[in-house]
Amino acid sequence: AQSVTQPDIHITVSEGASLELRCNYSYGATPYLFWYVQSPGQGLQLLLKYFSGDTLVQGIKGFEAEFKRSQSSFNLRKPSVHWSDAAEYFCAVGADRDDKIIFGKGTRLHILP
Amino acid sequence: NAGVMQNPRHLVRRRGQEARLRCSPMKGHSHVYWYRQLPEEGLKFMVYLQKENIIDESGMPKERFSAEFPKEGPSILRIQQVVRGDSAAYFCASSLAGVREQYFGPGTRLTVT
Numbered sequence: 400a401q402s403v404t405q406p407d408i409h410i411t412v413s414e415g416a417s418l419e420l421r422c423n424y425s426y427g428a429t430p431y432l433f434w435y436v437q438s439p440g441q442g443l444q445l446l447l448k449y450f451s452g453d454t455l456v457q458g459i460k461g462f463e464a465e466f467k468r469s470q471s472s473f474n475l476r477k478p479s480v481h482w483s484d485a486a487e488y489f490c491a492v493g494a495d496r497d498d499k500i501i502f503g504k505g506t507r508l509h510i511l512p
Numbered sequence: 513n514a515g516v517m518q519n520p521r522h523l524v525r526r527r528g529q530e531a532r533l534r535c536s537p538m539k540g541h542s543h544v545y546w547y548r549q550l551p552e553e554g555l556k557f558m559v560y561l562q563k564e565n566i567i568d569e570s571g572m573p574k575e576r577f578s579a580e581f582p583k584e585g586p587s588i589l590r591i592q593q594v595v596r597g598d599s600a601a602y603f604c605a606s607s608l609a610g611v612r613e614q615y616f617g618p619g620t621r622l623t624v625t
Contacts, residue, residue: 403554431612442516442603442618443555450612489554493612499545499568500605500614502554 401426403492403503411509414482420475420506422490431493432473433500434464438486446488449473460484485510514539516606516617517586524623531591531598533620537606544587545614546579549601561587562609594624 402425412418424430431450435443447458454466464475473490490503517536525531537544543562547555560568561581572579576594581587591598601621605614 443616445613448613499557499560501557504554
């Protein structure tokens, strides 16, 4: 069965510092991987996705993620965070085309001024 | 180009009442997904529908919950005889046929008193 693990429930970084949010997945075949961001009381916005090809994917808002098959990971990174990045981040894995997405429990990002 | 629309945004029901949540997919999208988010949890898949068909309802509770996506009009998630445990945020997502990306609506926050 597919599963997604985000080992960090909360992460706090200072504004301007670099960020890495961890994500590990369990899936037998090549997964489709996503990162979504959710601001308080809002819906989910797609940050980036990996389907195939280049394992380093660029997303919106300066985020990037790297797919590492050997580690079953898809970590999200940003070189310099802004206060507006404070939100909850969800890693997710999709299976076959047009099927459901399995979400991790999320990592809440706090930014120190 | 309007995104996925959900209404109402907030819904308060007393125990035993019915809740009806509506989702209008993005223009041109024929696939609709419903997810539930409990406090401090990630999103859990509930059901996947195409026009007039339920494709996957493996995440739907066996009783009291139903969903439809008629040929005309929005998709409806219906919860009969609500209980306090149904209090959650319910998100709808839509996608194009044959495309893996899902776009999420702002959610309906259901409170059962």
